[in-house]
Amino acid sequence: GAGIVLVGAGLAGVRTAExxxxxxxxxxxxMLGAEVHPPYDRPPLSKEVLRGDRTAADVVLQDTAFFADNQVELRTGVRAIGVDTEKRLVSLENGPAVPYEELVIATGLVPRQLPAAAGLAGLHVLRTVDHSLRIRESVGSGPALIVGAGFIGCEVAASLRALSVPVTIVDPLPAPLAGAVGETIGRLVARLHVEAGVDLRCGVGVAEILDDGAGRVSGVKLSDGTEIAAHLIVSGIGSRPAVEWLAGSAIEVANGITCDERGRTSADxxxxLGDVAAWFRPALGKHVRVEHWTNAGEQASVVASDIVGGDQPTRPPVVPYFWSDQYGLKIQALGDIDPSEEVRVLTDDGRRFLAVYVNDGRITGAVGCGRAGQLMKLRPLIARQAALSEIPQ
Ligand code: FAD
Known part of the structure; x- marks a missing residue:
């Protein structure tokens, strides 16, 4: 038969095959992957690969032997451009359509670009290994400016500071990571950047990208009128799900691909799964799209057992988890973080901290920085949304 076709040869695709x-x-x-590279891991791209501590070859997810031994046909440099869910065919940019019995979509995200600046040299986004290597090549050319103090922006700043590059971060929100973890935690993280010598400018946006008249960026003009010189600009202003290729198909798309709690889409x-998919979360009563590494692997095991059939493995409820590495510290989060919830800081030494999110006196999540051991002890409390008073003193 036509078998299972996986579109997207990233983490979620590989984990599904495994x-x-x-x-x-x-x-x-x-497995169909648009990139020419065999599947690789993305977290090191803003960390070890950008710093030059690991090469592109070091971050492949599975070597060629895995694909041969497991009879997974990996086709790289192959972009899917459409799906006919009636005929069960995936059409390709180059080459004949691929028939499927079951189709698994894991196409990830496409980074948003700064407007009106396309084509300028020195202007970068970071999603792929090629992006990371290109940013690395620009190191040494002069000061860097990071647009957006989200996870990618913060990690790029930290990696560039480790390489002694002068760095400015600009973000309209009041603190780094505020959109993801809220302003209270964001202000604790801000200290790490300032301590490392970053010129951190929050509460201000980029009004204009400046160029040298010869096709290269020279800096930015901020919304408050300030001009900042930069030879390297990395924008980390978020991404959108890679779903354009599904336009006109029977597969429902809203905030990414709409799925039930087992990853099934609206099409038979x-x-x-992965960054592109918004799964229904019964406990929350809504669809949630998660852009973190651990989620892809967890969803892959659910999808695989749903496809293979038989009993779903009974497992304890998963407490969502993600991490970020900045300035030699690991920032980790547990639970469904709602940045608007009340935050209680449990410990803080000026650098390392541990904080919990509280809703109606119950612990819904936690963020730690350099506090892995203490954070993980909170996992069972978060799993059952224990009362704040249950945290051991
Ligand atoms: P992806 O890894 O993006 O894979 C999707 C693949 O599909 C891509 O290779 C793409 O080329 C391909 N594709 C897209 N469209 C098509 C098409 N039409 N046809 C064929 N192929 C297509 N998470 C954490 O929890 N902690 C971290 O520290 C962390 N750091 C990160 C750092 C960076 C720089 C980045 C970019 C991400 C980071 N993440 C981190 C997030 C994590 O890497 C993602 O959650 C994970 O990669 C999601 O896997 P995925 O397979 O859903 O998507």
């Missing part, structure tokens, strides 16, 4: 074989699926599996025989 889990399908582990679950005993023996039929054909084909089609699943989606």
């Amino acid at each position: 889990q399908l074989r582990r679950a005993g699926h023996s039929g054909p599996i084909t 025989g089609v699943w989606a």
Whole structure:
């Protein structure tokens, strides 16, 4: 038969292939990836790869032997441009359409670009290994400016500071990571950047990208009129789900691909997972799209067992988890972080801290910085939304 086709050869695609074989699926599996590279891991791109501590080859997710041994046909440099869910065909940019029995979509995200600046040299986004290597090549050319103090912007700033590059960060929000973890935690993280010599400018936006008249960025003009010189500009202003290729298909898209709690899309025989997919979360009563590494692996095991059939493995409720590495410290979060919730800081030494999110006296999540041991002890409390008073003193 036509077997299972995976579109998107990233983390979620690879984990799905692994889990399908582990679950005993023996039929054909084909993996289509738009990038020319074999599947690789993205977290190191803003960290070790950018700093030059690991190479592109160091971050591949599975070597060629995995694909051969597991009879997974990996087709790189192959972009899907459409799906016919009636005929069960994936159409490609180059080459004949690929038939499927089951289709799994894991196409990830596309970074948003700063407006009106396309084509200028020295202007970067960071999603792929090629992006990371290109930013690395620009190191040494002069000062860097980071637009957006989200996870990617903060990590790029930290990596560039480790390379002694002068760095300015600009973000309209009042603190770094405020959109993800809220302003209270953001202000604790801000100290790390300032301590490392970053010129951190929050509460102000970029009004204009300046160029040298010869096609290269020279800096930015901020919304308050200030001009900042920069030879390297990295924008980390968020991403959108890679779903354009599904336009006109029967697969429902809202905030990413709309899925039930097992990753099934609105079309029969089609699943989606990873950064591109918004799964229904019964506990929250809504669809949630998660752009973090651990989620992709967790969803892959659910999708694989749903495809293979049989009993769903019974597992304890998963407490969502993500991390970020900045200035030699690990920032980690547990739970469904709602940045608008009340935050209680439990410990803070000026650099390392531990804080919990509280809703109606119950612990819904936690963020730690350099406090892995203490943070992980909170996991069972977060899993059952224990009362704040239950935290051991
Ligand atoms: P991706 O890894 O993006 O893979 C999707 C793949 O699909 C891509 O290779 C893409 O080229 C391909 N594709 C897209 N469209 C098509 C098409 N039409 N046809 C064929 N192929 C297509 N998470 C954390 O929890 N902690 C971290 O510290 C962390 N750091 C990160 C640092 C960076 C720089 C980045 C970019 C991400 C980071 N993440 C981190 C997030 C994590 O990497 C993602 O959650 C994870 O990669 C999601 O996997 P995915 O397979 O859903 O998407």
